[in-house]
Amino acid sequence: MSTVTATPGSAPVFSVDGLWKVFGPKAHRVPADPGLTALDPAELRSRTGCTAAVRDVSFDVRRGEVFVVMGLSGSGKSTLVRCLTRLIEPTAGTIAIDGEDVRAMDKARLRALRRHRAAMVFQHFGLLPHRTVLDNVAYGLEIQGVGRAERRERAAGVVAKVGLEGMEQRRPAQLSGGQRQRVGLARALAVDPEVLLFDEPFSALDPLIRRDMQEEVIRLHREEGRTMVFITHDLQEALRLGDRIALMRDGRVVQLGTPEEIVGSPADDYVRAFVRDVPREQVMTVRTAMRPAASAEEAGTGPAVRPDATVSEAIEAVARAGTSARVLDEGRCVGVVDSDALLSVVADAAPGGPAAGGPAPRTEPRAVDAPAEHREPSPAPAREEPTPAPTREEPTPAPTREEPV
């Protein structure tokens, strides 16, 4: 959903390096002891009584991106994100926000961080039952000491922004689950934080409302370009929302990349098994499939597609035209895609190998045996519903010969 482009060149919002969170007795000795860090989770537990919920994790959250933390239950997502604002105290490592050391912040500074700079939207919205929607949304501003008239005005603006206009005077009990979640979202937005942190905010919602809320987040992000960190255990949600995804397993980040990188070049068998059911043509872009134009004529004819058009969109364009398509980047032809190359992306085969610009060759997707101590019978992602195919962008209009898809 990269309509608001994250700016890789600019300083990151969050910068995390070598982060550990260990629960249990004498937790501090674990990150410092190579003999203990080498143990797998079950061995570590039996030897020390400790759980390493986050193990040596490093990443940056770039300004303006939606950074998704994904993984199965117990992989460490919530612990990691709570460490960012020290709702959970890290055991080792560094965390900076805009270059400022979070671990060195005193209580007042931390309070300001949580109130003004990095607001959390929780799964259980934590709404105050006796207050109206408007007063719930204004609550964060009240804590900040904003005067009544101003906070009500600002709250009313945010209530409208999340689609709750007309419900300002209702109480939480008079709302549906999805509407309550919107109130929680509005409350976080009202304080105008630099970063929104979402902790599985939609997992309690039914599939259609969940989808609505995902659209809402995409819309807000598109309109405001606000940096977001979003926890989910749902792969489809991660692919829909994430500019980049950190995939966690047993406290480690096993892969960090764009949805296309994760689906197209899984880092290991675990990730490969995780993404094996993803409709590749909806995630992979034509960049994966394109080749140089063979001739000036080929570069000058055929339907046009954007480099970031999905393979699925390009297949439609190629099928309609009955010829290969040109990949146009700001009016310049940067390559050509034909039906064979597009279909080989769908089939997960790399025509001509990586040298031809295709995805890295991959072994046949297969199930990976979960380690004995793992809670899940298989690393296939938990799904609550037959989820719709992941799309990273709005459905685009049918291509014409002139307009890139």
Ligand SMILES: Nc1ncnc2c1ncn2[C@@H]1O[C@H](COP(=O)(O)OP(=O)(O)OP(=O)(O)O)[C@@H](O)[C@H]1O
């Ligand atoms: N306070 C705690 N004390 C001991 N262990 C904990 C504590 N909190 C979390 N853990 C353990 O740390 C690991 C990571 O938990 P965490 O809640 O971060 O995972 P998660 O990926 O967010 O899971 P879920 O999707 O179920 O919320 C788990 O093994 C969990 O049991």
